[in-house]
Amino acid sequence: MTRRYNAAVIGAGYWGPNLARNFRTSDDWNLAAVCDLDRERARRVAESVGGAPVTTDVDDILSDPLIDAVAIATPARTHHALVCRALDAGKHVMVEKPLADSDAAGEDMVARARERGLVLMTDHTYCYTPAVLRIREMIAEGALGDILYVDSTRINLGLVQPDVDVLWDLAPHDLSILDFVLPGGLPTTDVTARGADPLGTGRACIGYLSLQLPGGGIAHIHVNWLSPTKIRRLVIGGTRRTLVWDDLNPQQRLSVFDRGVDIGAEDAQTARVSYRLGDTWSPALPEREALGGVVAEFAAAIREGRSARTDGSAGLRVLSVLTAASQSAQLSGVPVSVGRASADVDESSAAGVPA
Numbered sequence: 001m002t003r004r005y006n007a008a009v010i011g012a013g014y015w016g017p018n019l020a021r022n023f024r025t026s027d028d029w030n031l032a033a034v035c036d037l038d039r040e041r042a043r044r045v046a047e048s049v050g051g052a053p054v055t056t057d058v059d060d061i062l063s064d065p066l067i068d069a070v071a072i073a074t075p076a077r078t079h080h081a082l083v084c085r086a087l088d089a090g091k092h093v094m095v096e097k098p099l100a101d102s103d104a105a106g107e108d109m110v111a112r113a114r115e116r117g118l119v120l121m122t123d124h125t126y127c128y129t130p131a132v133l134r135i136r137e138m139i140a141e142g143a144l145g146d147i148l149y150v151d152s153t154r155i156n157l158g159l160v161q162p163d164v165d166v167l168w169d170l171a172p173h174d175l176s177i178l179d180f181v182l183p184g185g186l187p188t189t190d191v192t193a194r195g196a197d198p199l200g201t202g203r204a205c206i207g208y209l210s211l212q213l214p215g216g217g218i219a220h221i222h223v224n225w226l227s228p229t230k231i232r233r234l235v236i237g238g239t240r241r242t243l244v245w246d247d248l249n250p251q252q253r254l255s256v257f258d259r260g261v262d263i264g265a266e267d268a269q270t271a272r273v274s275y276r277l278g279d280t281w282s283p284a285l286p287e288r289e290a291l292g293g294v295v296a297e298f299a300a301a302i303r304e305g306r307s308a309r310t311d312g313s314a315g316l317r318v319l320s321v322l323t324a325a326s327q328s329a330q331l332s333g334v335p336v337s338v339g340r341a342s343a344d345v346d347e348s349s350a351a352g353v354p355a
Contacts, residue, residue, distance in 0.1 A: 144238030
């Protein structure tokens with residue numbers, strides 16, 4: 001029989017209860033403990049999923065030889081210290097987005113996991129939704145052709161976060177999706193970003209981020225905490241087809257349009273433009289919780305001695321773009337180069353992870 005692993009959830013705030021529930025219901029995991037500085041909050045989470053030991057001391061988790069892995073759902077500023085302690089204790093780690101609060105911290109975390117032969121996984125949950133998995137498949141098989149542009153909108157009337165601005169709160173979702181579906185991952189070119197704080201909260205509540213795509217295309221991300229309407233829409237335009245993902249439309253999450261502009265040129269001075277008006281269709285998608293796929297992938301990576309599909313390096317690529325975006329926003333939109341040295345850190349040596 002396949003071995004079940006023991007996992008502890010560290011952090012019982014917003015995301016921790018979802019992690020605890022999915023570990024509890026997974027065939028791959030036993031929920032071994034819930035840890036939070038607030039014991040009552042940890043107890044409520046544990047009881048909501050059928051019961052589990054609770055503690056306020058991370059050392060109780062890390063010193064327990066029966067616990068194989070930890071899932072960290074705490075503020076980004078705490079990730080580096082917690083992840084490093086867990087890796088040093090021999091635990092596999094899944095960590096909430098963003099991976100860390102600086103490139104240097106993220107690089108250290110990825111390097112430690114590699115050196116210790118442990119799995120470090122970034123919880124990029126959207127990458128495990130049926131819609132994003134299908135988008136990745138369609139792009140890989142060439143159904144859209146060469147990618148010309150990406151236009152992503154993620155806006156709602158949301159809480160102003162106490163520790164991060166809107167780019168760091170919402171854009172990691174969109175950046176992780178692009179890293180997952182685009183051939184070659186996130187572009188390595190410059191980033192431009194602008195942020196606005198019209199309410200005087202001390203941090204940007206509205207943000208715009210742009211990346212150049214290979215071949216001259218562009219990816220644009222709009223995030224906003226102040227919109228009275230909630231929109232979760234991604235448009236990917238290719239030379240063959242255009243795809244629209246509307247995450248808030250369960251009846252038709254994906255739409256594929258065989259429509260677009262064709263350019264033909266007889267010489268450098270003459271271009272012929274034609275418009276293609278073809279069919280529109282919606283691929284059938286299963287309905288399942290993405291976080292269930294996350295915890296299943298975490299177990300599979302440990303069992304098979306390999307990197308997770310959204311490993312620490314994926315988290316590091318997203319982190320590098322966020323860092324460059326913050327610098328660009330501080331410079332009123334001046335392009336800033338993405339620091340790519342960290343992307344060369346390779347977790348492939350995690351092969352041989354004990355199962």
